[in-house]
Amino acid sequence: MALQNANPVIHERKATRRQRPSIGDESAAEEIDALEVFDILFLGLDRIWPRDIRDPEHPYSLEQLNVLAEEGIEVDDKQSYVRVTFTPTVQHCSMATLIGLCIRVKLMHSLPPRFKVDIRVAPGSHSTAAAVNKQLNDKERVVAAMENPYLAQTVRDCLAPPEEYE
Amino acid sequence: MEAIQELEGHTDRVWSVAWNPVASSSNRSVLASCGGDKTVRIWEGDCSDSSSSSSSWNCKAVIDSFKRTVRSCHWSPDGKLLATACFDGIGAVWEDVGGDYECVATLEGHENEMKSIAWSASGTLLATCGRDKSVWIWEMEAENDFQTVSVLNGHSQDVKTVLFHPTEDILVSSSYDNSIKVWAPDPNGDDWSCVQTLAEPNQGHSSTVWSVAFDADGKRMVSCSDDLLLVVWDTSTNPLESSWLSFIILLPLIFKFCLFRKHLCTLSGYHERTIYSVHWSRRSGLIASAAGDDAIRVFAEANDPSYTSRAVFSMVGKQQKAHSTDVNCVRWHPKDDDILASAGDDGLVKLWRILS
Numbered sequence: 001m002a003l004q005n006a007n008p009v010i011h012e013r014k015a016t017r018r019q020r021p022s023i024g025d026e027s028a029a030e031e032i033d034a035l036e037v038f039d040i041l042f043l044g045l046d047r048i049w050p051r052d053i054r055d056p057e058h059p060y061s062l063e064q065l066n067v068l069a070e071e072g073i074e075v076d077d078k079q080s081y082v083r084v085t086f087t088p089t090v091q092h093c094s095m096a097t098l099i100g101l102c103i104r105v106k107l108m109h110s111l112p113p114r115f116k117v118d119i120r121v122a123p124g125s126h127s128t129a130a131a132v133n134k135q136l137n138d139k140e141r142v143v144a145a146m147e148n149p150y151l152a153q154t155v156r157d158c159l160a161p162p163e164e165y166e
Numbered sequence: 167m168e169a170i171q172e173l174e175g176h177t178d179r180v181w182s183v184a185w186n187p188v189a190s191s192s193n194r195s196v197l198a199s200c201g202g203d204k205t206v207r208i209w210e211g212d213c214s215d216s217s218s219s220s221s222s223w224n225c226k227a228v229i230d231s232f233k234r235t236v237r238s239c240h241w242s243p244d245g246k247l248l249a250t251a252c253f254d255g256i257g258a259v260w261e262d263v264g265g266d267y268e269c270v271a272t273l274e275g276h277e278n279e280m281k282s283i284a285w286s287a288s289g290t291l292l293a294t295c296g297r298d299k300s301v302w303i304w305e306m307e308a309e310n311d312f313q314t315v316s317v318l319n320g321h322s323q324d325v326k327t328v329l330f331h332p333t334e335d336i337l338v339s340s341s342y343d344n345s346i347k348v349w350a351p352d353p354n355g356d357d358w359s360c361v362q363t364l365a366e367p368n369q370g371h372s373s374t375v376w377s378v379a380f381d382a383d384g385k386r387m388v389s390c391s392d393d394l395l396l397v398v399w400d401t402s403t404n405p406l407e408s409s410w411l412s413f414i415i416l417l418p419l420i421f422k423f424c425l426f427r428k429h430l431c432t433l434s435g436y437h438e439r440t441i442y443s444v445h446w447s448r449r450s451g452l453i454a455s456a457a458g459d460d461a462i463r464v465f466a467e468a469n470d471p472s473y474t475s476r477a478v479f480s481m482v483g484k485q486q487k488a489h490s491t492d493v494n495c496v497r498w499h500p501k502d503d504d505i506l507a508s509a510g511d512d513g514l515v516k517l518w519r520i521l522s
Contacts (some may be wrong), residue, residue, distance in 0.1 A: 017428075051467075113491055113512075114490070115492075116439060134342075134373070134374070137392075138342065138374065138392075139440075139458070139492070140237075140281070141297075141324070141342075143179075143202065143235065144235070144253055144279045144297070147234055149234060153347065
């Protein structure tokens with residue numbers, strides 16, 4: 001399959017992370033904030049395997065390609081609500097749905113079940129943004145898609161740790 | 167409303183529940199549920215029993231031969247058969263044979279996930295729909311043999327729900343394309359076609375329409391959507407009751423049924439996330455809704471129902487955190503006005519009693 005974005009711009013990863021108590025401690029009623037969600041999606045924490053979501057076409061992480069940034073994550077812990085806005089690498093990127101699906105699956109596995117998650121492409125960043133958003137937020141479509149073994153495997157591959165961690 | 171039972175057993179989200187219309191009486195009810203664990207469970211118990219410690223409720227049968235999520239289930243009007251819609255694209259009809267449910271018919275034809283299946287009032291027709299955008303109508307030719315009557319293409323996207331009118335052979339479908347379509351048999355009776363589309367221009371929905379429900383006699387219908395609205399429609403078939411039919415008085419001579427439905431009322435500002443299911447009680451006239459904000463809401467009509475050109479509804483009950491996650495389905499008990507069943511992403515089927 002020909003790459004749609006053969007020469008992506010690579011951004012530097014944020015070098016520092018602020019210190020916080022590790023999550024995964026079930027007895028603590030931890031408050032989730034944007035940085036926490038950002039880390040779930042990018043680095044994980046000590047008790048969770050470090051994982052990155054990688055752009056299916058490139059070995060770099062979504063952060064390095066500027067597809068997903070901390071600013072794109074909105075969290076309201078009291079309302080148990082998270083919204084993730086991402087920017088696909090190219091306007092007509094057909095991988096947008098797959099990237100969104102990876103984000104949804106990753107959060108589904110990492111956040112407490114009380115959270116409602118909306119995922120969208122940044123307004124104006126994709127030629128069929130409304131159509132992509134509708135699919136990503138249709139629970140039945142997401143569930144049915146993940147029952148497809150090939151798609152489920154692709155998502156697993158995208159969520160697998162990069163080579164450097166192995 | 168108060169919770170009277172929690173039925174545990176499913177190991178994944180429960181998508182739908184259905185009360186057996188005949189078997190459910192005052193002290194014994196039968197309920198089917200289906201879900202993401204690829205099973206259908208048949209539950210039996212006494213709705214007046216609200217103790218969970220020595221509950222009369224038990225799971226009397228499990229159908230576990232499905233290959234994928236079972237998305238919806240529907241009992242035939244005589245209560246003898248259960249129809250199921252599965253993500254493998256195949257519809258099935260099951261019969262209780264000495265306690266075990268046996269598959270007596272399969273309906274194959276959809277190209278991908280089947281989302282909904284429904285019996286006609288006569289029990290001789292079944293309708294199915296799915297992600298392939300089509301609606302199929304099947305007729306029982308002989309004992310347990312279903313043949314395709316029509317393959318209906320019209321929706322431009324995934325079709326979420328099909329439902330027959332409670333008395334007439336009219337079918338309604340709702341879709342990811344934001345519209346509701348009404349289908350009726352052609353005058354020569356060989357095929358069905360779309361006779362009306364209710365979409366945004368008719369004061370319809372602006373996002374996926376997840377489900378529809380008729381009132382007891384089918385004169386009105388309510389639809390629910392991802393746009394957070396419930397819309398009530400006038401679907402009365404008597405030309406004299408619908409105010410703007412005088413100019414098409416000729417048409418009823420050609421078509422058997424009055425085909426024009428119109429918007430009556432929109433309920434907005436109540437739901438915070440996608441409304442997945444709605445059901446209209448045949449007995450009490452109350453409307454119940456199930457939503458992704460974990461709540462069940464109950465609405466009652468606030469005006470005289472004989473004033474047919476307008477309808478006013480208000481919310482009379484709300485159960486927050488009815489489930490710990492999304493509520494996917496609500497169904498009123500067929501005989502007991504106060505009882506409601508719900509299905510959730512938490513894998514539970516819950517029974518509720520409405521308190522006045």
